[in-house]
Amino acid sequence: MKEGPDIARIAALIGDPARANMLGALMSGKALTASELAAEAGITLQTASSHLAKLEGGGLVHPRKQGRHKYFSLTGSDVAAVLEGLMGLAAGAGHLRTRTGPKDAALRRARLCYNHLAGDMGTRLFDSLIARGHLRRDGGDLVLTEAGAVFAHDFGIDPDGLRTGRAALCRECLDWSERRSHLAGSLGRAFMCRFEELGWARADRTNRVVTFAPHGARQFAALIGSADA
Amino acid sequence: MKEGPDIARIAALIGDPARANMLGALMSGKALTASELAAEAGITLQTASSHLAKLEGGGLVHPRKQGRHKYFSLTGSDVAAVLEGLMGLAAGAGHLRTRTGPKDAALRRARLCYNHLAGDMGTRLFDSLIARGHLRRDGGDLVLTEAGAVFAHDFGIDPDGLRTGRAALCRECLDWSERRSHLAGSLGRAFMCRFEELGWARADRTNRVVTFAPHGARQFAALIGSADA
């Protein structure tokens, strides 16, 4: 009937509460087994299996058999970006699943988005990288500058080692709570990993909340050149 | 059960084929009446009425009574951006509603996205504006530089007049066919309007195709400083 891609098909895929819960759980970036996802969505294993087959058919998740377990993960950051966008619309329409509780504030401050840092601290990191000329915008793409490569290297990240994969090095992702961009891509992932390695922050993969230790928050503020801790 | 916004609710809203068709029609940026949307989706008026009430409840569309007609339009560019994102996922998964026909090629070259130019020509315009320093990226936002304001003014656009509204002046929107950004916001709208005013291009609001006249394409290429017509 109409032109263009079949948007209803995948929107309906995301539109089922059980599947949406699974996708939300996968936004942590961690690969989860079918059983774990079933528990997450509050359904039995056989229902989950059916749902996961559909999500896989729609290209939203990617299976990975390992022994007798089957791990699922989001196919890419583009899927995560759309999910974040949907969260933004839902939040804007006031359709919050739970009234804003204590966890909600923590989520807005710092959380995992797929595999990188999101929330207030995520966008501040992104802003700092742009302002200092470590990242530059080239057309629709994001590029790491020379200065940025040095900065990353000093922080213990090897940018050249990240370039090998097929995935984009830098990518921006729209943040649903802040309504601005934060850093995604393998570099975004590397930053988050480093924060954990250094003991600055700890990510709770079950609820996506990232908690910064006091000294971690101070050093993070110093890293991005911010006055406030 | 889970934290965060209720993503399933609005995804399900978009997930119905009839509603998705309506939203797709509204991507042209034009406000359409309930009857027109019903015809677009191939359903009766009473069904359409029910759907539109739901879309309105979800904050995706905005009603506007005018006489005995009721015009609907997308609530904002953020909604359009999510729809484009979904199109990108659907296209990536190979779930095209129609096999790529002649209209598809035209859509990829130039089309309306909400109210601004998208497709190959849209992204080229965006790239040019960035490369020449007319637009600059500041954190997650897009700002019009001094030089950009002069450039816009010379092209017959009054940037200051656009700033008055509550809507963002510049905003980027991810293009589903090109997988990169093009210019949205009131400035994006102004550019598209100007192209039509000058007779460079004509937008078919029923199928979103934007056709450039030969001389219009030449002048467009000159505007963005491209060699090829």
Place this chain on the structure above:
DNA sequence: TCAATGCTTCGATTAACATCGAACCATGAA
């Protein structure tokens, strides 16, 4: 080979919702 675990398939049930006919309201025109 046997047992246990993780996942898939099949079948039947159930609930949600899209759809439309018909009647009902509101606006604008004669």
Place this chain on the structure above:
DNA sequence: TTCATGGTTCGATGTTAATCGAAGCATTGA
């Protein structure tokens, strides 16, 4: 007022699909 048109509400129907119990594979470990 009377008529026509655009839109909404109501009720009944039909289809879709989510759900789970039970049985079936597959992989691992003993």
